[in-house]
Amino acid sequence: MKHAIQKGVGFGLTSGVITTLGLMIGLYAGTNSLYVIMGGVISIAIADACSDSLGIHISEEVDNQKTQREVWIATIATFLTKFFFALTFLIPLSFFALKMAIIVNILWGVFLLGLFSYYIACERKTSPWHIIFEHLFIMFLVIAITYFVGITIAGMVR
Numbered sequence: 001m002k003h004a005i006q007k008g009v010g011f012g013l014t015s016g017v018i019t020t021l022g023l024m025i026g027l028y029a030g031t032n033s034l035y036v037i038m039g040g041v042i043s044i045a046i047a048d049a050c051s052d053s054l055g056i057h058i059s060e061e062v063d064n065q066k067t068q069r070e071v072w073i074a075t076i077a078t079f080l081t082k083f084f085f086a087l088t089f090l091i092p093l094s095f096f097a098l099k100m101a102i103i104v105n106i107l108w109g110v111f112l113l114g115l116f117s118y119y120i121a122c123e124r125k126t127s128p129w130h131i132i133f134e135h136l137f138i139m140f141l142v143i144a145i146t147y148f149v150g151i152t153i154a155g156m157v158r
Contacts, residue, residue, distance in 0.1 A: 007077070021089070045083050045087050048086070118132060
């Protein structure tokens with residue numbers, strides 16, 4: 001059961017951070033609209049949490065060694081974690097100017113993903129720096145790509 005929870009939390013947190021930041025940065029670069037970004041975050045929290053939890057559910061069902069209970073624990077843990085962490089990105093958007101909120105949210109994402117990466121390294125009894133760097137590199141790659149996509153689309157529309 002512990003493994004099912006870890007799998008759901010790990011997947012939900014990672015997806016919640018990277019997907020939400022990618023969406024936010026792309027929308028920020030493309031629209032610079034607080035309301036569009038907030039709507040996007042809420043939409044991704046709902047739709048992607050459902051999608052990811054179903055993906056984990058099906059993935060776990062394929063593994064014949066998993067009990068039905070373990071499948072549902074991983075499913076629910078994924079949904080709740082993804083939904084919750086995606087919504088936490090609304091907090092800075094509610095209290096800071098948009099540009100500052102984006103910066104705060106990137107730092108929040110670095111903190112969350114870095115902390116969970118450190119936890120993974122401790123569980124594996126390995127040096128955390130490689131795992132932290134690898135995960136944060138992917139996060140920043142997504143941020144950079146979605147930023148340039150947003151800028152490109154905004155330039156095409158204007």
